[in-house]
Amino acid sequence: MNPADSQWMAQALHLAERGLWTTSPNPRVGCVLVRDGRLIAEGWHMRAGEPHAEVHALRAAGEAARGATAYVTLEPCSHHGRTPPCADALIAAGVRRVVVAAQDPNPLVAGQGVARLRAAGIDVECGLMEAAARELNIGFFSRMTRGTPWVRSKIAASLDGRTALANGTSKWITGEEARRDVQHWRARSCSVLTGIGTVLADDPRLDVRDISTERQPLRVVLDSRLRIPPKARILQRQATLIYTACSDANKHRALMTGGAEIKLLATADGKIDVPGVLRDLGKRGINEVLVEAGRTLNGSLLKAGLVDELVLYLAPRLLGDAARGLADMGELTQLRQGVAMQWNDVRQVGGDLRIVARISKEN
Numbered sequence: 001m002n003p004a005d006s007q008w009m010a011q012a013l014h015l016a017e018r019g020l021w022t023t024s025p026n027p028r029v030g031c032v033l034v035r036d037g038r039l040i041a042e043g044w045h046m047r048a049g050e051p052h053a054e055v056h057a058l059r060a061a062g063e064a065a066r067g068a069t070a071y072v073t074l075e076p077c078s079h080h081g082r083t084p085p086c087a088d089a090l091i092a093a094g095v096r097r098v099v100v101a102a103q104d105p106n107p108l109v110a111g112q113g114v115a116r117l118r119a120a121g122i123d124v125e126c127g128l129m130e131a132a133a134r135e136l137n138i139g140f141f142s143r144m145t146r147g148t149p150w151v152r153s154k155i156a157a158s159l160d161g162r163t164a165l166a167n168g169t170s171k172w173i174t175g176e177e178a179r180r181d182v183q184h185w186r187a188r189s190c191s192v193l194t195g196i197g198t199v200l201a202d203d204p205r206l207d208v209r210d211i212s213t214e215r216q217p218l219r220v221v222l223d224s225r226l227r228i229p230p231k232a233r234i235l236q237r238q239a240t241l242i243y244t245a246c247s248d249a250n251k252h253r254a255l256m257t258g259g260a261e262i263k264l265l266a267t268a269d270g271k272i273d274v275p276g277v278l279r280d281l282g283k284r285g286i287n288e289v290l291v292e293a294g295r296t297l298n299g300s301l302l303k304a305g306l307v308d309e310l311v312l313y314l315a316p317r318l319l320g321d322a323a324r325g326l327a328d329m330g331e332l333t334q335l336r337q338g339v340a341m342q343w344n345d346v347r348q349v350g351g352d353l354r355i356v357a358r359i360s361k362e363n
Helices: 003-019 054-064 086-093 112-120 129-137 137-144 176-188 196-202 249-257 275-281 293-305
Strands: 030-035 038-044 069-074 097-102 123-126 150-158 163-165 191-196 217-223 240-244 261-264 288-289 309-315 342-351 352-360
Touching: 003 030, 003 038, 003 054, 003 069, 003 129, 030 054, 038 054, 054 086, 069 129, 069 293, 086 112, 086 123, 097 129, 112 123, 129 137, 129 352, 137 150, 150 176, 176 288, 176 309, 176 342, 176 352, 191 196, 191 293, 196 217, 196 293, 217 275, 249 261, 288 293, 309 342
Parallel strands: 069 097, 097 123, 150 288, 150 309, 191 217, 191 288, 217 240, 240 261
Antiparallel strands: 030 038, 030 069, 150 163, 309 352, 342 352
């Protein structure tokens, strides 16, 4: 590879980011075509079912693509899905060289796209800026390799880690800029998940608002006894999926009449099978889940090792010991019982601090 390769791949990654809110369940992919050191054409995947990034770029280039180098952020597909294989399109266009950031984790591709290109005599190089490409599609990689989405829990708290006063008052701990920033996390997520406690206490909508987006995330509620009111705001307008351990047909019927989908996933002790929920969401093509819940569900998910990442907004105020904490994890007797994390990103948003922390693999 040469120094210019990084420049062109960075441009392809920037293009891929344009599909951040729209490509699910597909990955976000960008493609740049270069010949003799000059940009010929570019493209990115916009929506599932529509042409992939390579096809957009090749159509824009026309005959100029012959002899060019293609910079692609994810391995070109080699199978017939809703669209024909991109590897075949690159071969037919006469591309001379393909630089790939990351291999596709989809078992239907997984190296076969690269193999097909090489078999056609095309020079293929892989791994340039791979970490950035994987990060852009962290949920897609999670679903393809683990069978479950990437789980990101958003929590707004005071500087001493309190999410509400003892009487339940929590609006608003953080400022307007932080609340607007949350909308971007919702927009990139395939689903927003909460618990029945939050629904009953706050009656949230959990949809994307105040920013323009053509796709709303699937709202998901964990409600073991189906206590959710049929007129709850989260059941209005967009689709809502409710996981429950309650088999009461009348309760199911009342909620389904209002448009909700009910999924019975119970453990032997009558609780919701939360790992089963994540597996089911993975089968539905959900790449990224944003959890917006209270301390009970947050604590349960963290204790069970089901959270991958925290997006924590800290307000510059103290609420004291009597206020509610951000995660009910019970009493710990040893420090090693806590959840270890690593800082991924720390920045100020308005008057608040936003911390993105990854759960440590060694935890």
